[in-house]
Amino acid sequence: MLTARQMLILQVIIDDFIKSAQPVGSRTISKKDNVSYSPATIRNVMADLEEMGYIEKTHSSSGRVPSEKGYRYYVDHLIPFPTKDDKINMIEDIIKEGYFEFEQIVQKSAEILSDITNYTSFILGPAMFETRVKQLQIVTLSPTTAVVILVTNTGYVENRTFSIPDKINASDLEKVVNILNDRLYDVPLEKIPEKLNSEVKDLMKTYVRDFREIYKYLRAAFFSEQPVKLYISGKANILMQPEFNDIEKIRSFYMMIENEEKIAELLKDASDGIKVTIGNENKLDAIKDFSLITTSYQLGEEQVGAIGLLGPTRMEYKKVITLLHAVSNEMSDMLHFWFKNN
Amino acid sequence: MLTARQMLILQVIIDDFIKSAQPVGSRTISKKDNVSYSPATIRNVMADLEEMGYIEKTHSSSGRVPSEKGYRYYVDHLIPFPTKDDKINMIEDIIKEGYFEFEQIVQKSAEILSDITNYTSFILGPAMFETRVKQLQIVTLSPTTAVVILVTNTGYVENRTFSIPDKINASDLEKVVNILNDRLYDVPLEKIPEKLNSEVKDLMKTYVRDFREIYKYLRAAFFSEQPVKLYISGKANILMQPEFNDIEKIRSFYMMIENEEKIAELLKDASDGIKVTIGNENKLDAIKDFSLITTSYQLGEEQVGAIGLLGPTRMEYKKVITLLHAVSNEMSDMLHFWFKNN
DNA sequence: AATTAGCACTCGACTAATTAGAGTGCTAAT
DNA sequence: ATTAGCACTCTAATTAGTCGAGTGCTAATT
Numbered sequence: 001m002l003t004a005r006q007m008l009i010l011q012v013i014i015d016d017f018i019k020s021a022q023p024v025g026s027r028t029i030s031k032k033d034n035v036s037y038s039p040a041t042i043r044n045v046m047a048d049l050e051e052m053g054y055i056e057k058t059h060s061s062s063g064r065v066p067s068e069k070g071y072r073y074y075v076d077h078l079i080p081f082p083t084k085d086d087k088i089n090m091i092e093d094i095i096k097e098g099y100f101e102f103e104q105i106v107q108k109s110a111e112i113l114s115d116i117t118n119y120t121s122f123i124l125g126p127a128m129f130e131t132r133v134k135q136l137q138i139v140t141l142s143p144t145t146a147v148v149i150l151v152t153n154t155g156y157v158e159n160r161t162f163s164i165p166d167k168i169n170a171s172d173l174e175k176v177v178n179i180l181n182d183r184l185y186d187v188p189l190e191k192i193p194e195k196l197n198s199e200v201k202d203l204m205k206t207y208v209r210d211f212r213e214i215y216k217y218l219r220a221a222f223f224s225e226q227p228v229k230l231y232i233s234g235k236a237n238i239l240m241q242p243e244f245n246d247i248e249k250i251r252s253f254y255m256m257i258e259n260e261e262k263i264a265e266l267l268k269d270a271s272d273g274i275k276v277t278i279g280n281e282n283k284l285d286a287i288k289d290f291s292l293i294t295t296s297y298q299l300g301e302e303q304v305g306a307i308g309l310l311g312p313t314r315m316e317y318k319k320v321i322t323l324l325h326a327v328s329n330e331m332s333d334m335l336h337f338w339f340k341n342n
Numbered sequence: 343m344l345t346a347r348q349m350l351i352l353q354v355i356i357d358d359f360i361k362s363a364q365p366v367g368s369r370t371i372s373k374k375d376n377v378s379y380s381p382a383t384i385r386n387v388m389a390d391l392e393e394m395g396y397i398e399k400t401h402s403s404s405g406r407v408p409s410e411k412g413y414r415y416y417v418d419h420l421i422p423f424p425t426k427d428d429k430i431n432m433i434e435d436i437i438k439e440g441y442f443e444f445e446q447i448v449q450k451s452a453e454i455l456s457d458i459t460n461y462t463s464f465i466l467g468p469a470m471f472e473t474r475v476k477q478l479q480i481v482t483l484s485p486t487t488a489v490v491i492l493v494t495n496t497g498y499v500e501n502r503t504f505s506i507p508d509k510i511n512a513s514d515l516e517k518v519v520n521i522l523n524d525r526l527y528d529v530p531l532e533k534i535p536e537k538l539n540s541e542v543k544d545l546m547k548t549y550v551r552d553f554r555e556i557y558k559y560l561r562a563a564f565f566s567e568q569p570v571k572l573y574i575s576g577k578a579n580i581l582m583q584p585e586f587n588d589i590e591k592i593r594s595f596y597m598m599i600e601n602e603e604k605i606a607e608l609l610k611d612a613s614d615g616i617k618v619t620i621g622n623e624n625k626l627d628a629i630k631d632f633s634l635i636t637t638s639y640q641l642g643e644e645q646v647g648a649i650g651l652l653g654p655t656r657m658e659y660k661k662v663i664t665l666l667h668a669v670s671n672e673m674s675d676m677l678h679f680w681f682k683n684n
Numbered sequence: 685a686a687t688t689a690g691c692a693c694t695c696g697a698c699t700a701a702t703t704a705g706a707g708t709g710c711t712a713a714t
Numbered sequence: 715a716t717t718a719g720c721a722c723t724c725t726a727a728t729t730a731g732t733c734g735a736g737t738g739c740t741a742a743t744t
Contacts, residue, residue: 236593699731
């Protein structure tokens with residue numbers, strides 16, 4: 001347990017270091033308005049804090065730098081918990097600008113987040129667990145190509161172009177569409193492969209000549225694409241941080257960013273409320289020098305997506321946490337509003 | 343005019359520098375198999391080349407480095423012109439992997455280009471001057487929302503979610519769809535706004551109650567999105583180049599890359615055949631340290647898109663030019679094949 | 685006349701050596 | 715319990731010194 005004085009000093013150190021990225025010395029701390037101790041006293045406190053592992057020296061006669069344990073304490077005890085109804089009306093503003101579609105709104109949100117914070121932002125989803133097939137259609141483009149279009153109740157449109165197998169003719173295609181619409185209507189997206197494999201396959205066997213080819217394409221179309229999208233913004237922001245003065249770090253950062261699956265995985269761990277993972281707390285090696293702050297947004301009770309901000313461990317936690325909290329609320333509200341009539 | 347010997351030496355210098363990124367000295371050159379002069383002779387030739395501006399010294403006693411004029415000469419006179427029918431079957435391979443859609447093929451092509459070359463690749467388009475509306479559809483998702491889907495003869499599917507205005511009912515929507523399909527079928531994409539403004543507007547006025555609202559949404563849907571897309575790949579490759587050891591350079595590079603419009607503009611200057619712009623020949627300040635190689639691809643006689651590769655001025659021109667030439671041909675062929683049945 | 689060997693010279697890259705300054709820990713005074 | 719004072723430590727910046735790759739020029743060689 002830390003004394004009030006230790007907490008104060010720790011807070012001042014971290015606040016200062018977040019701003020300056022420079023080791024903080026006793027004199028600097030002593031000069032702050034809310035600190036009324038001499039450098040010597042502060043040095044004693046700092047020695048204690050160091051012994052407990054909250055701060056570190058970069059070398060034997062340097063000022064102190066927060067350790068990961070220090071940041072953890074800071075995040076857990078030294079910053080105010082975001083209040084329920086913080087709003088920044090970000091999404092409202094986006095909609096006012098004339099963006100009505102999920103995809104665009106999410107994209108814009110990511111951009112704004114990264115602009116405000118100067119970190120890299122991720123938004124995952126929304127993954128619609130409630131997503132069901134609304135309509136299926138095949139539009140032929142030419143004698144040899146066609147596109148199959150799937151519309152869900154959430155307004156998500158998936159499409160895939162394919163070559164029409166030689167032995168299939170227009171009436172066959174029509175039959176296929178009819179079978180699909182009949183059997184897949186209102187089926188949740190994740191159940192499609194299963195349905196395809198059982199009922200649909202059997203029906204096609206009965207009614208469509210040479211069903212194998214077309215069945216193969218359908219499978220490919222519905223299996224391959226994973227409908228949850230990841231939006232990344234502010235990839236270049238990290239370059240502004242003074243700790244990124246090392247080419248090797250930059251390289252590994254960009255390598256990591258290009259690997260969208262890994263990032264999606266990180267975000268899938270997000271849960272209701274703000275979650276802060278600092279440095280080595282991160283599972284992924286490539287971001288062990290970073291802090292990741294995530295939260296989720298819901299539709300009703302169900303979590304459907306996640307938001308994340310990645311920055312240096314020396315992150316503006318206070319600002320970012322408040323912000324993410326607000327945005328998460330706004331995303332949830334938007335979704336709720338969107339679906340309230342369904 | 344350069345003598346044969348000067349050309350040889352210049353070529354050797356550039357070839358070596360492209361590989362090593364290090365200033366080339368007379369001894370190094372002298373050791374090459376195809377060079378049979380002593381270092382002293384080569385030094386004389388180099389002095390001449392320097393006087394003529396083809397090579398430079400980094401300091402008074404360093405080896406030589408190609409100047410932009412040197413690269414220009416190299417590109418114009420010292421590398422073989424790509425032969426007509428170079429093929430690498432890149433796109434064929436992509437299609438064999440099961441990608442049939444334009445968008446995917448183009449995306450993949452960009453990825454492969456950047457993988458092979460280790461530079462950053464851009465592909466613009468295809469801008470379908472020949473793109474026509476194949477089918478339009480409105481699917482209602484709920485009493486208050488619907489999605490409008492547009493399919494083109496190229497397999498491009500565009501969709502937009504919108505809220506249904508209060509006063510519009512299902513039968514109105516049906517009428518709208520009918521009018522749209524009737525009037526817009528086979529209309530080139532770029533003519534849609536015009537058509538909407540004239541015929542469609544009038545018809546809607548006549549047949550649909552309260553057409554204004556819905557007309558507004560339609561306009562927004564079809565105006566907003568610009569259908570020419572830019573695909574970028576290999577953004578991190580540039581970090582592998584030894585000349586990018588300077589954070590400032592990296593920063594300005596990434597700033598530039600994020601500005602897609604500027605890049606699209608650069609690519610729009612591409613023309614039939616390979617075009618190489620070296621260093622300061624580039625209009626855009628941010629890439630005055632780079633070389634950009636562009637080419638276009640056609641559908642019939644018409645240029646519909648462009649391909650570009652951005653790398654250091656010390657680029658593997660020979661390899662890249664051959665490659666781009668081949669890919670451009672393949673893209674054109676693919677488009678041609680695609681449309682021959684339409 | 686063209687080529688090459690020889691040599692003095694230049695300059696960057698690297699390695700010590702030196703110094704200044706910020707910051708510490710400890711002791712003794714308040 | 716707090717603080718002033720001071721010796722000590724370590725980095726960052728500067729300077730000096732050395733090495734070697736490479737040049738330009740001159741004179742010898744082919």
